[in-house]
Amino acid sequence: MEIVKQENGSFSVLKLKGRFDAHEAEPVNTWLQAQVEKQCVNIIVNLEGVNFVDSTALSTLVRGYKKCRENNGTLRLCSLQQPVRVIFELTRLDKAFDIFETEEEASVAI
Amino acid sequence: MLASQMVNSAERFYKLASIWINLGATQVQLLDEDLVLVSIPEEFTPSKSMLSVQSRVSTLALRISGLTGDAWSSIAESMLDGLGSLLTIESEMKDLTAALVETQDRLVAIYELTQATRRTLDIPALMELLVKESKTLFDADGGLAILKEKGQKPIFHQISDKYLSQTELEALAALFHKDQNRFVINDPHLLPPGIHNLMMLSLPVRDKVSALFGVYNSKTDFTSPDIKLAQAIAGQLGAQFENTYLHLESLRRVRLEAEMDIARQVQMNILPQNVPIIDGLDIYAMSAPAFEVGGDFFDVIERSKDSLVLTVGDVTGKGMPSALLMSMTHTVIKSASRMMPFNFPHQVLDRLNFDLFSDFSNVGMFATVFFGTFDRTNSVLSFSNAGQSPIYHIPNGQEPVLLEAQDVPVGVLTENAFSTQKIQFSNGDIFVIATDGFPEARNTFDEMFGYERMKNSLSKSRNLSAKEMVESLLADVNSFSASKLQEDDQTIIVVKVNDMDRTKQFLIPATFEDIRIPAEYLRALLVKAALDESIINGCELAVQEHLTNLVEHAYVGNSDNTITINITCDENQVMIETIDKGKPVNVDLSKVKMPNPMDLAEGGYGLAIIQSLMDDVTYNTNNGRNTWQLIKFIHRTP
Numbered sequence: 068m069e070i071v072k073q074e075n076g077s078f079s080v081l082k083l084k085g086r087f088d089a090h091e092a093e094p095v096n097t098w099l100q101a102q103v104e105k106q107c108v109n110i111i112v113n114l115e116g117v118n119f120v121d122s123t124a125l126s127t128l129v130r131g132y133k134k135c136r137e138n139n140g141t142l143r144l145c146s147l148q149q150p151v152r153v154i155f156e157l158t159r160l161d162k163a164f165d166i167f168e169t170e171e172e173a174s175v176a177i
Numbered sequence: 178m179l180a181s182q183m184v185n186s187a188e189r190f191y192k193l194a195s196i197w198i199n200l201g202a203t204q205v206q207l208l209d210e211d212l213v214l215v216s217i218p219e220e221f222t223p224s225k226s227m228l229s230v231q232s233r234v235s236t237l238a239l240r241i242s243g244l245t246g247d248a249w250s251s252i253a254e255s256m257l258d259g260l261g262s263l264l265t266i267e268s269e270m271k272d273l274t275a276a277l278v279e280t281q282d283r284l285v286a287i288y289e290l291t292q293a294t295r296r297t298l299d300i301p302a303l304m305e306l307l308v309k310e311s312k313t314l315f316d317a318d319g320g321l322a323i324l325k326e327k328g329q330k331p332i333f334h335q336i337s338d339k340y341l342s343q344t345e346l347e348a349l350a351a352l353f354h355k356d357q358n359r360f361v362i363n364d365p366h367l368l369p370p371g372i373h374n375l376m377m378l379s380l381p382v383r384d385k386v387s388a389l390f391g392v393y394n395s396k397t398d399f400t401s402p403d404i405k406l407a408q409a410i411a412g413q414l415g416a417q418f419e420n421t422y423l424h425l426e427s428l429r430r431v432r433l434e435a436e437m438d439i440a441r442q443v444q445m446n447i448l449p450q451n452v453p454i455i456d457g458l459d460i461y462a463m464s465a466p467a468f469e470v471g472g473d474f475f476d477v478i479e480r481s482k483d484s485l486v487l488t489v490g491d492v493t494g495k496g497m498p499s500a501l502l503m504s505m506t507h508t509v510i511k512s513a514s515r516m517m518p519f520n521f522p523h524q525v526l527d528r529l530n531f532d533l534f535s536d537f538s539n540v541g542m543f544a545t546v547f548f549g550t551f552d553r554t555n556s557v558l559s560f561s562n563a564g565q566s567p568i569y570h571i572p573n574g575q576e577p578v579l580l581e582a583q584d585v586p587v588g589v590l591t592e593n594a595f596s597t598q599k600i601q602f603s604n605g606d607i608f609v610i611a612t613d614g615f616p617e618a619r620n621t622f623d624e625m626f627g628y629e630r631m632k633n634s635l636s637k638s639r640n641l642s643a644k645e646m647v648e649s650l651l652a653d654v655n656s657f658s659a660s661k662l663q664e665d666d667q668t669i670i671v672v673k674v675n676d677m678d679r680t681k682q683f684l685i686p687a688t689f690e691d692i693r694i695p696a697e698y699l700r701a702l703l704v705k706a707a708l709d710e711s712i713i714n715g716c717e718l719a720v721q722e723h724l725t726n727l728v729e730h731a732y733v734g735n736s737d738n739t740i741t742i743n744i745t746c747d748e749n750q751v752m753i754e755t756i757d758k759g760k761p762v763n764v765d766l767s768k769v770k771m772p773n774p775m776d777l778a779e780g781g782y783g784l785a786i787i788q789s790l791m792d793d794v795t796y797n798t799n800n801g802r803n804t805w806q807l808i809k810f811i812h813r814t815p
Contacts, residue, residue, distance in 0.1 A: 090689035122782035163774040
């Protein structure tokens with residue numbers, strides 16, 4: 068999996084690509100925790116290039132999301148492929164996360 | 178004896194004499210057997226009266242001039258007895274002291290000899306030390322040692338001014354053997370010229386070794402204390418020789434073991450380390466030699482995309498000789514099957530027999546060999562069986578059928594007499610090729626495991642993977658033979674024929690990385706089967722979730738463990754079966770619920786995802802084996 072880190076306005080952006088599963092969850096978790104420690108608590112995870120997520124990936128995102136909120140920030144998701152969206156729907160986590168169609172929308176939403 | 182003692186005690190006598198002089202004696206003389214020892218005064222003064230008293234306890238006598246009468250005579254007698262006793266005791270004490278000093282000297286000498294030899298673990302050096310030291314110890318001009326190991330030439334060692342010839346030494350050794358253990362000859366007439374006395378002893382070493390040592394031409398004749406000392410030396414040195422032999426033997430054994438170890442490694446490397454992984458076939462093969470090296474061999478070679486070669490053989494006998502012939506046999510078969518200018522398996526055995534017949538018959542050995550080729554295009558096994566047993570065909574859903582060997586072993590007949598048979602395989606069929614080490618395993622009552630038990634074991638484990646079938650058989654054989662050691666090599670190949678396109682087995686280490694392999698394979702398989710995208714995605718996710726659970730919970734991240742995964746896809750369903758040996762799961766599957774999203778739970782999704790994606794999830798655990806089945810029904814739209 069490829070992990071690209073960018074800045075977008077007041078957001079730190081994590082762009083993932085490929086298969087986001089138990090094997091890849093740890094580096095993403097490490098990155099998210101590091102951001103929170105740096106007080107960069109407004110994060111967008113761009114899943115445009117991700118074709119597969121599993122529950123470990125979901126747990127990682129949930130953990131990051133909670134940390135950001137505890138620090139008065141937020142973690143937004145954008146650009147989900149259909150199979151990935153299905154998994155969010157299956158676990159109903161689509162109800163818990165703020166999910167946007169594009170990174171642009173995620174970065175400007177209030 | 179007493180006379181010499183008296184010389185040292187003269188002072189004492191003067192005192193006694195002066196008492197007599199004071200009493201009126203003119204002269205006092207002490208005699209030993211008529212010899213005058215002391216006379217006071219020295220010059221003889223004739224006297225009319227003289228007392229002459231002979232001691233009752235010694236040879237001493239007293240002459241006192243100038244005194245006479247029974248009274249004086251009685252006193253003189255008592256005095257003389259007292260003096261005699263004193264001198265005798267003094268003399269004995271002196272002898273004892275001398276003997277003690279000598280004994281001490283000898284003990285020190287033995288101690289030094291023992292110390293010197295203890296550092297030596299070399300037979301010739303020990304002999305040299307023994308001869309040198311004992312020669313000094315007995316103050317002899319010559320020392321010798323003869324050592325003879327059974328079946329070997331004797332070794333001689335001598336230090337002397339007068340060397341004995343080998344013939345003379347052998348003659349002495351022969352003489353010695355008539356009078357076991359020891360002898361002393363102090364008569365020069367009985368000895369070779371130039372030798373005037375000799376003492377010879379044997380060292381108490383092991384049966385297969387006779388060791389003698391001796392000293393000769395000592396200044397004084399050999400006495401019984403000398404023999405005692407020599408026996409002590411023999412005892413000490415014998416033990417040291419024995420130690421040295423043990424040391425040399427253990428060195429030899431270590432060397433031999435190292436060589437055997439290399440031989441075993443070479444042999445293990447000859448046999449395939451792992452079998453090829455072939456779609457549609459579940460193959461497992463193993464060979465366990467009973468000794469360091471064995472006579473069994475096997476091979477599983479993927480000759481081409483569509484052809485697989487299976488070989489199992491057993492060279493008669495055990496250990497090194499059969500291992501050597503096994504290597505040759507294996508090589509001939511391997512090259513014959515690799516190049517394979519032959520169309521039929523029996524031609525390979527013909528070739529083998531032609532090449533190795535004389536090698537086998539020269540040493541009176543032979544080999545049983547199964548050689549088969551499996552054609553994957555039509556699932557036909559062609560094989561030739563030269564006396565190899567047992568071979569089982571287990572048709573799908575039926576009991577194992579024992580296939581008798583149709584030909585005699587290789588190396589028995591000069592003419593080529595091998596034939597080829599064919600078996601058509603169907604999906605689910607199992608083929609087992611083994612050596613007699615399994616059925617002929619014995620228990621402590623000398624009963625054999627037998628073909629029936631082997632058949633039952635295979636029948637019982639038929640639904641397991643090939644590897645597990647072998648493990649189950651080994652467990653059955655081991656529990657039957659209990660504490661009895663494996664007597665014969667055990668070699669086996671199990672081939673399970675699965676549906677080429679729709680069935681796949683994986684054996685993976687329990688890591689997050691490795692579980693992707695079956696997950697991604699499943700996707701490819703289902704894509705090929707043209708199933709709905711939602712089913713494909715769902716099945717892939719379910720497998721991923723399930724295997725993640727096994728890695729995380731059953732094995733708690735311990736990646737030394739493996740998971741067996743069977744993926745089957747037919748007209749009606751996709752079935753994923755996993756077998757692990759991790760911690761059993763204690764979960765009520767009917768009570769699994771998806772966490773509430775608003776709780777933002779960081780876990781607990783896996784099993785809920787699996788259950789919502791799959792139509793049937795079952796779990797059971799038995800004997801440390803956990804089996805999960807995940808099934809997705811397929812409802813094809815016409």
